Amino acid sequence: MKFLTAFLIALVFYAGSTPFSSAAKGPPAALETKIDEAWQVTWDRFFHKDVQTFADYLSSYEPGKELAHLPTAEEVKHQFPNPCGYSTGMEDGMILGGAMLSILADRYAVTQDEALRERMSQVFNGMRLSATVHGVPGYVARNVCPEDRKSVYINSSRDQYTHFVHGLWKYYHSPLVDEATKGEIRNILAAVADRMIQFVTPENDYDFCRADGQHCPLGICRMWNVQAHEAARLPMIYAAAWDVTQDERYRKEWRRYVAEAVKQSATPDGHKPAYALLQMQCSLELLLALEPENSLKSEIEKVMAHVAQLATKRTAYICSQIAKKSPTEMQMLGPDWRKVPVWKNQKGYPNPQWGAYREIWHITREAGESAIVPLMLPQPEIPAEQKQRLRDVILQCDYRHNSSCGIIYHLGAYWKARRHGLL
Numbered sequence: 203m204k205f206l207t208a209f210l211i212a213l214v215f216y217a218g219s220t221p222f223s224s225a226a227k228g229p230p231a232a233l234e235t236k237i238d239e240a241w242q243v244t245w246d247r248f249f250h251k252d253v254q255t256f257a258d259y260l261s262s263y264e265p266g267k268e269l270a271h272l273p274t275a276e277e278v279k280h281q282f283p284n285p286c287g288y289s290t291g292m293e294d295g296m297i298l299g300g301a302m303l304s305i306l307a308d309r310y311a312v313t314q315d316e317a318l319r320e321r322m323s324q325v326f327n328g329m330r331l332s333a334t335v336h337g338v339p340g341y342v343a344r345n346v347c348p349e350d351r352k353s354v355y356i357n358s359s360r361d362q363y364t365h366f367v368h369g370l371w372k373y374y375h376s377p378l379v380d381e382a383t384k385g386e387i388r389n390i391l392a393a394v395a396d397r398m399i400q401f402v403t404p405e406n407d408y409d410f411c412r413a414d415g416q417h418c419p420l421g422i423c424r425m426w427n428v429q430a431h432e433a434a435r436l437p438m439i440y441a442a443a444w445d446v447t448q449d450e451r452y453r454k455e456w457r458r459y460v461a462e463a464v465k466q467s468a469t470p471d472g473h474k475p476a477y478a479l480l481q482m483q484c485s486l487e488l489l490l491a492l493e494p495e496n497s498l499k500s501e502i503e504k505v506m507a508h509v510a511q512l513a514t515k516r517t518a519y520i521c522s523q524i525a526k527k528s529p530t531e532m533q534m535l536g537p538d539w540r541k542v543p544v545w546k547n548q549k550g551y552p553n554p555q556w557g558a559y560r561e562i563w564h565i566t567r568e569a570g571e572s573a574i575v576p577l578m579l580p581q582p583e584i585p586a587e588q589k590q591r592l593r594d595v596i597l598q599c600d601y602r603h604n605s606s607c608g609i610i611y612h613l614g615a616y617w618k619a620r621r622h623g624l625l
Contacts, residue, residue, distance in 0.1 A: 295345030300369025340397025513575030570611025
């Protein structure tokens with residue numbers, strides 16, 4: 203059984219490692235040029251070398267000032283403006299880090315570029331820092347303050363954990379990881395699973411809690427009795443921890459939750475934003491790769507196919523929204539969150555509002571997120587119009603004047619499509 207599981211995982215990660223015949227020809231030169239531009243902008247502007255993590259948005263296109271809005275160490279120490287770091291640019295670091303590990307795995311499968319090994323290591327370093335710098339076992343901070351390289355916001359979320367675990371699991375099984383790093387990943391995923399076992403209980407309302415041990419007032423740390431698109435997150439964490447450690451405690455928790463989680467996942471809300479569908483698909487992809495029972499594996503595949511359909515519809519809608527925007531609107535910069543006029547109180551957490559920029563940031567991101575989801579099926583079949591939407595999104599985006607971290611998901615959709623020979 204252990205050999206069979208390893209073999210099935212190998213199929214997930216290495217099928218497509220040699221480029222398909224259609225991929226070997228490569229996409230049009232114009233498409234490659236735009237993706238190269240997005241790649242350079244992502245690493246030059248969004249990646250902060252001091253902490254090796256990605257920021258959410260840019261507030262300037264002037265070199266050296268792109269991330270001037272990020273919170274200071276003093277602000278983070280005082281949990282200002284809120285314990286989640288909402289709207290500050292430090293909100294989604296682990297979501298972006300996990301997504302980038304997946305992108306790097308896909309890009310390597312297509313290109314066999316050994317330079318990606320160092321990129322993988324850099325992203326992992328930032329994710330490891332976020333999971334360890336605070337000294338709270340199993341707590342995954344959203345990001346780390348670049349100024350002092352240690353201060354974090356104390357309220358994370360299941361969304362951060364989802365991409366964090368999924369990305370590390372992808373890295374663990376990639377040909378770009380070394381044995382020492384695999385050992386570190388085992389320790390990190392075990393610590394995350396141990397935190398879930400300790401905190402995610404009926405008595406605690408299934409909440410893994412903030413770094414200070416207090417309940418999250420927003421409900422974003424609850425791991426069970428959640429919505430359909432969130433139901434598979436908990437067993438996915440246990441499954442990943444079991445896979446890399448073979449610790450029976452984690453296998454027991456995985457099997458305890460997985461069947462009911464798949465059942466609850468069958469009817470996701472069709473109006474959820476793309477990030478919810480992508481995170482749902484991440485959790486299901488991992489569970490599918492590890493599931494030993496054919497009947498449950500079949501059910502997971504059915505749910506994933508349904509989620510892919512929802513995401514395809516979402517892509518069409520988001521592209522229609524982008525088409526309504528002018529080039530100037532799409533080039534909008536994010537604000538210095540300290541100076542915005544409107545702040546929203548979210549159950550005691552003051553959240554500075556971005557105004558009109560929020561939509562620009564959001565639709566840029568959703569265009570990529572929604573395009574990735576159907577490409578995560580074991581054997582994706584993408585309609586011609588969906589392929590064209592992805593091409594159009596990439597070709598029409600001015601990446602050098604784009605301030606949304608959403609371009610990371612454009613890279614994700616492109617390289618996953620290339621891996622499957624679909625572009």
